[in-house]
Amino acid sequence: AQSVTQLDSHVSVSEGTPVLLRCNYSSSYSPSLFWYVQHPNKGLQLLLKYTSAATLVKGINGFEAEFKKSETSFHLTKPSAHMSDAAEYFCVVRPGGNEKLTFGTGTRLTIIP
Amino acid sequence: NAGVTQTPKFQVLKTGQSMTLQCAQDMNHEYMSWYRQDPGMGLRLIHYSVGAGITDQGEVPNGYNVSRSTTEDFPLRLLSAAPSQTSVYFCAQRGGSDGYTFGSGTRLTVV
Numbered sequence: 613a614q615s616v617t618q619l620d621s622h623v624s625v626s627e628g629t630p631v632l633l634r635c636n637y638s639s640s641y642s643p644s645l646f647w648y649v650q651h652p653n654k655g656l657q658l659l660l661k662y663t664s665a666a667t668l669v670k671g672i673n674g675f676e677a678e679f680k681k682s683e684t685s686f687h688l689t690k691p692s693a694h695m696s697d698a699a700e701y702f703c704v705v706r707p708g709g710n711e712k713l714t715f716g717t718g719t720r721l722t723i724i725p
Numbered sequence: 726n727a728g729v730t731q732t733p734k735f736q737v738l739k740t741g742q743s744m745t746l747q748c749a750q751d752m753n754h755e756y757m758s759w760y761r762q763d764p765g766m767g768l769r770l771i772h773y774s775v776g777a778g779i780t781d782q783g784e785v786p787n788g789y790n791v792s793r794s795t796t797e798d799f800p801l802r803l804l805s806a807a808p809s810q811t812s813v814y815f816c817a818q819r820g821g822s823d824g825y826t827f828g829s830g831t832r833l834t835v836v
Binding site: 616621646648654655656658661702711712713714715716717718 | 770
């Protein structure tokens, strides 16, 4: 069985400062990992994905994440926050060969002007 | 979200009524799925399909039926709506690159 833990339900940062959203996972098989973003009353947009290639994954809008197998982590980072980054972020795991995605409970990111 | 169309966007039902949430994709992809999103719980998998004629249960299948008669369509049926089914429902499809594309959602309220 797989699971995802997003360690912070709410993160607030000032505009222009770094963003760190933390995600730990567990999976019985070599997983694929994803980060999705959801703006208010919108659908989900894929930010980036890890699928057993490079462990440092670059996504859209300046976000990146590093897959650390030894720590079972897949934290999302961005060097400089922008007001448009305010949204809900979901970490997602997909075990190898399995179509069942498991979502974390989400982290709400607030950007302080 | 290009490639996945959900209808309706909003729906209010009375307890015990039935309805079908529609999901269509134009990418000819095999994999489709339905999720529900509730506050503080992320998205949870209801049912999924790996191709026409093949469906399987996800994490929270009770109260929902699905069928997949064509590659394009994957409707979700509520046979007797309950207030606990008040939620936002998302349909998703997966292409060969392992990326999942979600529809824009259906907000359902059961009163």
